Amino acid sequence: MAEVRIRNTDERISGEEKVRAFLDSQEVLYEHWDANKLPQELQNKFVLNDEEKEQILKTYDAEIRDLAARRGYLTWDIVALSDATPNLEELLKKFENVHTHTEDEVRAITAGRGIFIIKGTDDVGYFDVELEAGDVISVPENKPHFFTLMDNRQIVAVRLFIETEGWIAHSYSDPQFNK
Template sequence: MAILQLEDGTRLTDLREIYRELAPLNIKLNRWAVGNSQQLRQLLGQDSLNEDEKEQILKSLDRYFEQLQQTAGYQMRDLIVLHPGIPNLDALLTKFAKIHTHSEDEVRYIVDGEGIFGFVRPDGTQVELTVQPEEYINVPAGTEHWFYLTPAQRIKAVRYFTGTEGWTPEYTGTQIRTRQAVA
C-alpha cells in the first residue's frame, strides 16, 4: 500500500487521505492487480531477468498497456529492473534523485519491490510517496519530482511511453527539504 509522508513527518496510509494531499498535483494513483499466475509470480520474485523473461512479464500484463494505448495514445512499454546486484546502480539512480521535470507524463506500474517519489506541490510544500507492488502512478508532465529507492534497493516497474522524446530529466534546481530516513 502506498504511504505518503508530509514535510512535518506525518505518514498517511489511508488512500482517500493520500488522494486528497496529491490532488493539487493531478497525480493519478490506482491499484492494478498483477493476477494469480504462478509463473508470473515466480518471475517477479527473481532478482535479475533476461530479455525473454522481461517480455514474458510484459506480455502477461499487456491488458493494462492496451487500455493505455486506446485511451491515452501510449505506444511503448518496457520493464525496468533494479536490484543491489546491478553494476553502477548508484550512478543510475543519481540521475533521478535530484528535483526534475519531464515534458511527458511519467507513468509507472510497480510490480515488485518499492520506490519513493518526492513531489513539490503548487504551494511549494514537498511530499514523498512510497509506491509498492500493484500500484499504477501517472505523474503529469511538468511536475517537479524526484525518485529514489528504499534501503532494499529493489524495484520492478513497467514504464509506459507515448514516444521516445520527452524523457530526459530537466533539473529545476529546487532543493529537496524532506527526504525519508534511509539506512
C-alpha cells in the same frame, strides 16, 4: 498499497482511497493493479532476462493498453533495479535529482518498492509517495519530482512513454527542496 508522507508536516496518508484522493488533488494519477497476477517466480525477482521482461509485459498487457489508450502513451518497457544492476549508484545519482519531463513519468510497480518525491501545491510542498507491487503512478509533465529506491534497493516497474526516445529529464533547481 502506496503511502504518502508530506515532508513539511510529517503527516502520513494511507489507504487506497485516501492516497488516490490526495494524489488527485496534486494532479498525480494513482491506480492499483493486481500484484498477484504476476507469476510467483517473478514476484521477487529483480534480475530479469528479456523473456522474463516480456512475460511481465504480457501478464499486464490489458492494464498497460488500457492506461496507454486513456493517457496517450505510445511505448512501454520494463526497468529492473537492484544491487546486482551494473552502475546502480551512478543511475541513482541521475534519478535522485529534482527534475521535470515534457511528458508524464509513469511507473507501474510489479515487484519491490520505490519512492517518488514530488513537489506539490504551495500549501503542501514536497511529499513522498512510497510505492510497492501493484501501485501505478503518473507524475504529470513539468511537475518537479525524482524517484529513488527504498532501503531494500529492489524494484521492477513497467514504464510508459509518449516520446519514443523514452526517459528524458530536465534539471529543476529548487532552493525549497532538501533531501
